[in-house]
Amino acid sequence: MQAGRRNGSNWYLLQCKPRQDERAQFNLLAQDYATFRPQLMSERIVRGKRHKVVESLFPGYLFIQLSGDDNWGPIRSTRGVSRIVEFNHVPAIVNDQVIEHLRERSVTSLESPPPDTLEPGETLHIVQGSLAPLEGVYLSMLGPERVMILLQFLNRQQPVRVPLCLLERQRH
Structure with missing residues (x-):
């Protein structure tokens, strides 16, 4: 005020x-x-x-x-x-x-309207970094700038923490 x-x-x-x-x-x-x-x-x-x-x-x-x-x-x-x-x-x-x-x-x-929120189970693509062409399934937020995703990696599903800025939604 x-x-x-x-x-x-x-x-x-x-x-x-x-x-x-x-x-x-x-x-x-x-x-x-x-x-x-x-x-x-x-x-x-x-x-x-x-x-x-x-x-x-x-x-x-x-x-x-x-x-x-x-x-x-x-x-x-x-x-x-x-x-x-x-x-x-x-x-x-x-x-x-x-x-x-x-x-x-x-x-x-x-x-401003709130940003689109991610839904558990949503497919996300890693667009930068060492895991770049992989895609994973969104699990949860870990603070305001990190997320937990589930990657299919080495013949098993691995939970991985990734900065939100490295991810992109799957394009329809």
């Missing part, structure tokens, strides 16, 4: 306490500060089931818009906030174009 641009204001980066960026944002918004916490939609496997979750693009950090007229004092004592990120003892200003790019990326991720 973020308020519009105010005259004479800049974006700054706040470091939050561990796993408290959402809490920090909530408390800063309650104090009428303009904040922005880029978020992305991702899939997690919890107890063997896929769940779509919205998570921070930069866990432990959020952006705040401040001007020279704003009272910066309460920020440091806000629950969830650790510190204002500084370089050479001066708060680091984040370029407006960076914020715009992150805002567009965050919105696109949250609005």
Whole structure:
């Protein structure tokens, strides 16, 4: 969430306490500060089931818009906030174009349709790597970027872990 641009204001980066960026944002918004916490939609496997979750693009950090007229004092004592990120003892200003790019990326991720999910038993082709021309049967996801497939190899079926980026669906 973020308020519009105010005259004479800049974006700054706040470091939050561990796993408290959402809490920090909530408390800063309650104090009428303009904040922005880029978020992305991702899939997690919890107890063997896929769940779509919205998570921070930069866990432990959020952006705040401040001007020279704003009272910066309460920020440091806000629950969830650790510190204002500084370089050479001066708060680091984040370029407006960076914020715009992150805002567009965050919105696109949250609005885009979920990728096609793989179904157990689906045939996949290995298109790169040492197992390249082989095909296997999808068994399960092993985290967000790896899968377990069953290969017919050496006259037996072998379960093999393969990066998702090396696989392609069977073309019909």
